[in-house]
Structures are given as C-alpha cells and as structure tokens.
Amino acid sequence: MFKPGIVADVRYYNGVIAKPFKGECTFNDKLTGLILTIEEEGVLQIPFSELTIKRREKLYLVLSINSQSSRIVEINDPAFIHAYFQFNKSGAYENWYYKILHAGIAVHLALAAGILAFCAATYFYFIPFLAEKAVDLIPRSVDDQLGQTVSESPNFNDDADSALTVELNLFMRTMAPEIDARYHITVMNDDLVNAFALPDGSIIINTGILKKMNRFEELAGVLSHEISHVEHRHGMRLLSRNVSGYLLLTLVLNDVNGLMTVFIDNAHQFHTLSYSRKFEKEADISGLALLRNHNINPQGMIDLFKMLEKEHDIDIPEWMSSHPVSKERIQYLQKQIKEHPVNIKEHHLLKSKFDKIKNFVSE
Amino acid sequence: MEIIEHKSLHANPEKVYPFSFVGTGGAYFGIAIVNIILKIFTLGLYYPWAKAKELQYLYGATSFDESRFEFHGTGAEMFKGFIKALIIFALIIGGFIAAMVMQMPILGFIWYIGGFMIILPIIIHGSYKYRMSRTSWRGIRFGYRGDRKEFTILFFKELFFTIISLGIYGSWMAINLRNYVLSNIRFGSAEFKYSGRGGEYFVLNLKGYFLTLITLGIYMFWWQKDLFNYYINNLTLHHKEGKIRLKSTASGGDFFGLIIVNLLIMIFTLGIGYPWILTRTLKFIFSKIEIVGNIDTDQLVQTEKEYTDATGEDMSDMLDLGFVI
Numbered sequence: 001m002f003k004p005g006i007v008a009d010v011r012y013y014n015g016v017i018a019k020p021f022k023g024e025c026t027f028n029d030k031l032t033g034l035i036l037t038i039e040e041e042g043v044l045q046i047p048f049s050e051l052t053i054k055r056r057e058k059l060y061l062v063l064s065i066n067s068q069s070s071r072i073v074e075i076n077d078p079a080f081i082h083a084y085f086q087f088n089k090s091g092a093y094e095n096w097y098y099k100i101l102h103a104g105i106a107v108h109l110a111l112a113a114g115i116l117a118f119c120a121a122t123y124f125y126f127i128p129f130l131a132e133k134a135v136d137l138i139p140r141s142v143d144d145q146l147g148q149t150v151s152e153s154p155n156f157n158d159d160a161d162s163a164l165t166v167e168l169n170l171f172m173r174t175m176a177p178e179i180d181a182r183y184h185i186t187v188m189n190d191d192l193v194n195a196f197a198l199p200d201g202s203i204i205i206n207t208g209i210l211k212k213m214n215r216f217e218e219l220a221g222v223l224s225h226e227i228s229h230v231e232h233r234h235g236m237r238l239l240s241r242n243v244s245g246y247l248l249l250t251l252v253l254n255d256v257n258g259l260m261t262v263f264i265d266n267a268h269q270f271h272t273l274s275y276s277r278k279f280e281k282e283a284d285i286s287g288l289a290l291l292r293n294h295n296i297n298p299q300g301m302i303d304l305f306k307m308l309e310k311e312h313d314i315d316i317p318e319w320m321s322s323h324p325v326s327k328e329r330i331q332y333l334q335k336q337i338k339e340h341p342v343n344i345k346e347h348h349l350l351k352s353k354f355d356k357i358k359n360f361v362s363e
Numbered sequence: 364m365e366i367i368e369h370k371s372l373h374a375n376p377e378k379v380y381p382f383s384f385v386g387t388g389g390a391y392f393g394i395a396i397v398n399i400i401l402k403i404f405t406l407g408l409y410y411p412w413a414k415a416k417e418l419q420y421l422y423g424a425t426s427f428d429e430s431r432f433e434f435h436g437t438g439a440e441m442f443k444g445f446i447k448a449l450i451i452f453a454l455i456i457g458g459f460i461a462a463m464v465m466q467m468p469i470l471g472f473i474w475y476i477g478g479f480m481i482i483l484p485i486i487i488h489g490s491y492k493y494r495m496s497r498t499s500w501r502g503i504r505f506g507y508r509g510d511r512k513e514f515t516i517l518f519f520k521e522l523f524f525t526i527i528s529l530g531i532y533g534s535w536m537a538i539n540l541r542n543y544v545l546s547n548i549r550f551g552s553a554e555f556k557y558s559g560r561g562g563e564y565f566v567l568n569l570k571g572y573f574l575t576l577i578t579l580g581i582y583m584f585w586w587q588k589d590l591f592n593y594y595i596n597n598l599t600l601h602h603k604e605g606k607i608r609l610k611s612t613a614s615g616g617d618f619f620g621l622i623i624v625n626l627l628i629m630i631f632t633l634g635i636g637y638p639w640i641l642t643r644t645l646k647f648i649f650s651k652i653e654i655v656g657n658i659d660t661d662q663l664v665q666t667e668k669e670y671t672d673a674t675g676e677d678m679s680d681m682l683d684l685g686f687v688i
Contacts, residue, residue, distance in 0.1 A: 013502040013503075014502070015502040015503075015665060016664065017503075017661070017664050017665070018500070018501040018502070018503045018551065018660055018661055018662070018663035018664075019661035019662065020430075020501065020661070054419075055423040062433070064502075069435060070499065070502040070503070070504065070665065072501070072502045074430070100397055101393040101394060101397065105389050108389075108392050111396045111400065112392075115399055115400060115403070118403070119403075
C-alpha cells in the first residue's frame with residue numbers, strides 16, 4: 001500500500017488571494033504529517049492533527065490548515081488520497097463517517113428501513129403506552145378544567161332546555177344514585193340526533209335523540225354509555241394520545257417535505273379514529289355493565305343503535321369513522337348480553353319519568 | 364466615458380465560467396440517513412450538526428470555474444444559534460400564552476404578531492450575514508455588508524406600503540428588498556449587484572397569475588421560469604473594471620419536465636426519493652445558468668471578516684423561511 005516517497009501535485013490557496021499556487025505534497029518521514037512545497041510560498045510542514053478534512057471524494061481531497069482555516073490544499077491524486085487515510089490516525093472520526101457514507105445504497109436503504117420500523121414501533125406502541133401512563137399521573141381535576149372550558153363557555157347554554165334538563169338529571173339520579181356528583185346532563189333544543197359527554201362529567205343530550213326514543217331503556221343505554229366515557233377518562237386519553245403522537249410526528253416531519261407531511265398527517269387522523277373506535281367499544285361494554293348492575297334490560301342499548309343506524313343511513317366504511325359500524329356494534333353487544341345475563345327488574349319510577357320526558361319533548 | 368472605454372480595452376477577454384453541481388442523490392441520501400439516526404438518538408439536538416453536514420456536502424459539490432465552494436459553518440456555531448433562537452421563540456410564544464391566561468387576548472395577539480414582525484428583518488439580516496461569511500471559494504470568503512438598522516427600516520417602509528396598497532405593492536417590496544440584500548453580498552473583493560425593478564416584477568406576476576388561471580394551472584411552469592429568469596438575469600458580479608453576467612437558459616418546458624418528474628419520484632418513493640429530487644433540481648438549476656464575463660477569478664482577494672453568530676440562520680429554519688428574498 002505504502003509507496004515510499006509518494007508525491008502528489010497539489011493546488012494551494014493562501015487565504016489572501018484566489019489564485020492557485022502550484023506545489024507538491026508528500027508525507028514526512030515519521031508519517032505523522034505532510035510536507036508541502038509550494039511555489040512562491042516555500043515549504044510548509046504540517047502535522048495531520050493541524051489539518052481538517054473539508055471534502056473527501058475518491059478523486060478529490062480538500063484540507064484546510066487549522067491555524068488559519070482559509071488556507072486550503074486541493075489534491076486530485078487517488079493513490080495519495082488513499083495513503084493519506086492509511087497514515088492519518090487522527091482522522092478516525094472522518095474515517096468512520098466516510099465509511100458509513102460510502103457503504104453503498106443497499107446499506108443506506110436498509111438503514112432507512114430500520115429507521116422507519118423504529119419510528120413505526122415508537123408511534124404504534126411506545127407513544128400510546130407513555131400516553132396512557134401520563135393520563136394516570138394527571139389528576140382528574142385537569143379533566144374537569146378541560147370540560148369546563150366548553151361547558152362554562154359563555155354561549156354554551158343558549159339552546160338549553162331548562163325544564164327537560166331538570167327531568168333528565170332526575171332520571172339519571174334515579175337510575176344510578178351512586179354515581180359521582182360531577183355528572184350533570186344538559187338538554188339542548190337541537191333536532192340533530194346526538195349525545196356526547198365532556199371530560200368534566202357534563203353530558204349533552206339533544207332533543208333530537210330524545211324524540212327518537214320509545215323506551216326508557218334506550219335513554220338508560222345512552223346515559224350509561226356517556227357516563228362510561230367519562231369514568232374511563234376517554235377525553236383525556238384521546239388528548240394525551242393525540243398530543244404525544246403529534247409531538248413525535250413534528251419531530252420526524254421537521255425533516256420531511258410537504259407531500260409526505262400531508263400523507264402522514266392524514267394517516268395520523270385515521271389512526272386517531274381507530275383509537276376513538278376503541279373507546280366507543282369500551283364505553284358500550286362498560287355501559288352494559290352499568291345497566292346490568294341496576295337490573296335494567298340491556299336490549300335498550302341495542303334498540304338505540306338500531307335506531308341510530310336508520311338515522312344515519314349513509315354507509316361510511318369503518319376505518320373512516322370515529323364510531324364502530326352499527327352492525328358490528330350490535331353483534332358484540334348481543335354477544336356480551338348472552339355472556340352476562342341480566343336479572344331484569346321492573347322500573348316503574350324510571351318508566352314514569354321517561355314518559356314525562358317524552359311528553360315534554362313532543363310538546 | 365472615454366476613460367472607461369480606454370480601461371475596458373485593457374480588460375480581460377470575455378470567457379464562459381464553468382458552473383455545475385456534481386453531487387449525487389445516493390451520496391446525499393447517505394448523509395441524510397446518518398443524520399436522521401443521530402437526530403433520533405439525540406432527540407433532535409443533533410439538528411445543527413446535521414444541517415452543517417448537509418450544507419457542507421451541497422456546497423462542496425458545487426463547482427465554479429474548476430473549484431468547489433465550501434460551507435465552513437459548524438454544528439457548534441449553529442447549536443448556539445439554535446439555543447438563542449429557541450429562547451427568542453419561547454419569549455414570543457410564552458408572552459402570548461401569558462396574555463391569554465390573563466384574559467388579554469388583544470395584547471397577546473399584538474405581542475405575537477408584533478414579535479414575529481420585528482424579528483423577521485433581523486432574521487433575514489442575520490441569516491445572510493452568517494451564511495455568507497461561512498461560504499467560501501478557494502479560501503476566499505463571501506460576506507454580507509448590509510446594515511441591520513438600514514434593512515429593518517427599509518423592511519418596515521416596504522411592508523407599510525404593501526399593507527396600505529392591499530398587497531399590490533408586494534412585488535415592489537420583494538424586489539426592493541432583494542436589490543438591497545443581494546447588492547450587499549461580497550465575494551471577496553468582488554461585489555454582487557442585483558438590479559430588479561418592481562414594475563417589471565409586478566407585470567410578470569400579474570401575467571403569470573392570470574394565464575395560470577386561464578390555462579387551469581398549466582402556465583404555472585412558465586410563470587416559474589419567468590420568476591427564476593428574473594432572479595438570475597438581473598444578477599451581476601463586479602470586480603475592478605471587470606463584470607460577470609448571469610443568464611438563465613431555462614425554458615418553461617424545462618421546468619415542466621423537472622417538476623413533473625420530481626412529483627412522480629416523490630409519490631412513487633413515498634418521499635424517500637427526496638435526496639434525488641434535491642440533487643437533480645440543483646443539477647438542473649446550475650446547468651441552466653450561464654456565467655459570462657471578464658473577471659479574472661484568480662485576482663479575487665480576501666476582504667470579508669468572519670461572523671460566527673448563527674441565530675438568524677437557525678431562526679429562518681424554524682420559520683421555514685429558507686432564503687426568502
């Protein structure tokens with residue numbers, strides 16, 4: 001490998017003028033540095049440690065002299081360049097870095113695949129795990145604050161129906177007297193068939209959904225579903241999950257171009273939907289348990305979803321929806337009911353309260 | 364007049380300066396991959412070093428008159444700038460949040476928008492100053508000689524006219540800022556000069572906008588070509604009596620091919636082909652710039668000081684400004 005007295009032609013720039021000075025370059029006797037013989041400038045002895053590699057290609061090496069970085073040496077001799085890295089042990093880092101850079105496209109693609117797998121594992125497993133742990137550390141009062149920013153916002157109660165609100169709260173307290181004081185129903189005069197819960201325990205029910213109900217068990221089904229959302233802190237979980245997912249994505253997306261950002265962003269939305277479907281299922285199943293504990297016929301919940309299915313008769317594929325498709329929903333509910341039989345009792349009080357509510361609604 | 368003619372008789376003969384980009388997508392891909400790995404393991408803190416590596420590669424792969432350019436900014440410099448930039452951003456955003464919490468949204472918005480407005484010209488100034496001082500060719504540094512105060516005043520004057528003209532003055536603003544910034548760039552003892560005119564730029568944009576609408580977007584490529592040509596063709600370099608002119612030979616069809624192929628690479632590689640897009644774009648751009656003149660590049664002399672504050676560079680990154688003007 002080593003040819004004694006190996007000499008290369010170099011171009012030297014003195015950092016004062018752009019004119020190239022021609023010269024020759026060789027290694028010193030101890031092979032610890034270079035000896036440069038440059039026209040007009042004379043002889044320069046520079047140890048390797050005083051040189052910085054500015055650019056390294058097979059046919060092109062640029063070195064700068066540390067004491068004055070604008071003095072540079074250009075070498076185009078491949079044999080000399082090769083020898084330089086044989087003798088120069090102080091360039092270990094450059095060597096290591098250069099080796100990876102020149103490991104070839106196959107290695108780089110393998111590394112890229114490794115990065116993708118690592119990011120995917122982080123995104124699908126590690127981040128959700130951390131997000132769940134984070135929720136356990138966050139006190140419930142934060143959920144309350146989060147919900148109150150909505151439920152106590154100035155125009156929130158504009159469409160509220162105060163008489164129905166009173167009746168529904170009475171219904172809920174009669175149905176499940178043991179539940180926490182945080183739960184409070186507000187009935188909105190809105191024909192949209194909808195009901196939802198906020199993290200602070202506020203449950204919003206539209207008159208639209210009340211109009212569609214025929215039996216008190218359906219109302220009990222909706223309430224137990226919404227109460228379960230709050231009990232399981234689904235709002236907070238979704239938020240924590242979403243924020244942490246976004247933090248990771250922004251870290252990665254910083255590096256990625258516009259089009260990719262759109263792809264990943266949309267994929268993230270859909271993934272969030274899958275998470276939300278998981279929560280819906282959880283709320284359905286623990287809602288059923290709540291009904292079971294109070295000896296209420298769980299069939300009401302199934303009737304409710306059948307009604308909702310008729311109401312939203314546009315077929316959206318499940319992966320595009322925040323809720324499970326009703327058919328599948330009805331199936332797993334029926335399975336649950338079979339597995340956990342309910343000791344159904346008469347609920348005259350709930351029934352009469354429901355009739356009263358229906359009277360209010362139909363007026 | 365006679366003296367000038369007399370001098371030009373003694374000037375060097377005209378020549379065409381070779382100018383090209385010799386980087387490859389494969390090499391750049393390697394750099395990007397190593398950078399991403401290191402960024403992941405340092406939770407993003409490697410970012411300034413990664414950026415230095417990428418710029419060093421791109422500059423070093425650009426060849427002018429048989430010699431390469433060099434970017435000699437370092438990760439450490441840019442890391443300091445990165446931290447300063449983070450603090451400034453935290454102040455602006457923190458002030459905004461504090462005002463929101465204290466129920467003073469108007470004050471918050473003024474602080475937020477005002478804060479970014481005030482730092483914008485400072486960012487542009489700082490990023491040029493740093494980037495130019497860290498760029499060299501045959502050891503001769505570039506430099507930015509613009510004055511921060513002067514540029515800030517110009518920026519707000521132009522911004523004021525743009526706002527009261529409901530944006531119409533925007534073309535003049537862009538060109539006046541560009542004239543200022545580019546004409547303050549030094550290449551050792553040589554000086555760049557940009558001589559664009561807002562009126563011309565306005566007509567070009569107006570034409571581009573309406574023809575793009577009429578042709579359902581197809582004219583966009585020709586508009587892009589016009590913008591590129593306007594940038595390149597108005598740029599000159601002066602040294603003593605010598606002068607170098609830049610001339611673009613790009614056509615609308617060239618841009619059409621470039622952008623469509625880039626888009627296809629992007630879609631079919633799901634973005635992983637980005638390094639190839641970048642390198643082929645640079646190859647394209649540099650191959651379409653013809654540099655002709657009579658400056659003897661060997662006679663360029665070191666004149667510019669070093670400047671190590673990278674805050675502007677990092678902030679322009681965070682706001683995704685790139686090189687705005």
